[in-house]
């Protein structure tokens with residue numbers, strides 16, 4: 001039995017394509033793995049706060065030196081880190097915003113990339129501590145990014161996600177991008193069909 005962490009980040013509810021695709025993945029996964037435990041978090045319902053100066057000071061204070069106030073400041077971050085570390089596999093749905101990720105998912109990353117918890121520094125070298133898990137990102141984008149498209153090379157979303165999670169030691173990263181969702185019905189159907197067929201493939205091979 002595996003533990004799955006499923007997080008949606010679109011500020012949109014029922015109209016969100018990334019949520020819908022992630023749900024399709026999870027429903028198909030549950031059909032195949034009914035005993036897996038799924039933890040669900042919705043960043044729309046429970047927004048993640050931005051880090052503050054006091055939070056940063058607390059995050060870089062050794063655990064034994066934390067004051068009760070500092071520990072309190074880190075409480076939600078600790079909860080997010082515990083949840084992330086406990087998962088064998090993560091399914092994150094993330095829309096593209098301004099060629100990168102929405103600020104709520106960036107805030108989530110800032111809360112889980114924690115020294116001593118998800119990475120450590122030894123002799124000037126960073127070592128990720130979130131090893132051995134699989135992470136799948138299902139993204140939704142308004143336009144297309146393939147070779148020859150006007151926005152070829154503008155995708156800062158996949159690198160932003162890839163490097164943050166690699167930094168924490170995740171080596172098994174998968175991306176399913178639904179492109180062209182705001183380019184008319186035909187392009188939207190094509191983008192969704194392609195993403196859905198990749199979802200079906202990955203459900204059987206992940």
Ligand SMILES: Cc1cc2nc3c(=O)[nH]c(=O)nc-3n(C[C@H](O)[C@H](O)[C@H](O)COP(=O)(O)O)c2cc1C
Pocket residue numbers: 010011012015016017018019094095096097098099100140141142143144181182
């Ligand atoms: C604030 C905002 C910024 C966006 N920026 C981009 C962008 O840079 N590139 C892009 O391809 N689509 C962009 N889009 C379109 C969304 O990625 C697209 O509508 C996607 O389906 C949103 O995900 P959701 O349906 O899960 O909410 C943007 C949408 C919004 C609301």
